[in-house]
Amino acid sequence: MDLTATTTIRKPASEVYGFWRDLENLPTFMAHLEQVRATGGRTSHWSAAAPFGTNAEWDAEINDEVPGEKIAWRSTGDADVPNAGTVRFVPAPDGVSTEVHVVLVYDIPGGAVGKAVAKYFGEEPHQQLDDDLRRLKQVLETGEVVRSDGAPWGKRARKEFPQRPAQPLSDAEFDKGADA
Numbered sequence: 001m002d003l004t005a006t007t008t009i010r011k012p013a014s015e016v017y018g019f020w021r022d023l024e025n026l027p028t029f030m031a032h033l034e035q036v037r038a039t040g041g042r043t044s045h046w047s048a049a050a051p052f053g054t055n056a057e058w059d060a061e062i063n064d065e066v067p068g069e070k071i072a073w074r075s076t077g078d079a080d081v082p083n084a085g086t087v088r089f090v091p092a093p094d095g096v097s098t099e100v101h102v103v104l105v106y107d108i109p110g111g112a113v114g115k116a117v118a119k120y121f122g123e124e125p126h127q128q129l130d131d132d133l134r135r136l137k138q139v140l141e142t143g144e145v146v147r148s149d150g151a152p153w154g155k156r157a158r159k160e161f162p163q164r165p166a167q168p169l170s171d172a173e174f175d176k177g178a179d180a
Helices: 013-021 023-028 111-120 125-142 171-179
Strands: 002-009 033-038 043-050 054-066 070-076 083-091 098-106 145-147 163-165
Touching: 002 125, 013 023, 013 070, 013 083, 013 098, 013 125, 023 033, 054 083, 098 125, 125 145
Parallel strands: 145 163
Antiparallel strands: 002 098, 033 043, 043 054, 054 070, 070 083, 083 098
16 A cells, blocks of 8 residues: 655744654654654554554564755654554645644555454544644644544544644634744
């Protein structure tokens, strides 16, 4: 399975890169990650929720990195879900924001059948990646994941992401946004 997604975050590339490079931050916006623990300067151990209440774990290593611009990694050893990926942090044309480009490649357990079953249970990987990047944008721009009042409990069953209801901007925040 090959996945790609892009978002633009109104923060400088160095800040977005720094947040992502601290791998232990990843579960704050990636829905299925339970924990990422750094085991060395370029190595880490990952734990993720998998379909049907199971877990997947693997070790990974950063195999290419350009500080402030790119991080590439791959799973090592006998990973439950062999994977690799690259995330690029590109200054946006506005001179303030950062385009985040993600490419993920991984083997879905069960191959085509596993993919079909995951889709049936609402686990469509492309949508998950888009949702993860939307949450990254929220975390970096607002400091938290915001949910709409139309989904008052979020994904209560999974107890994902501490969230607060969306609220209208105060007059001061509105005026500040209008000046930008």
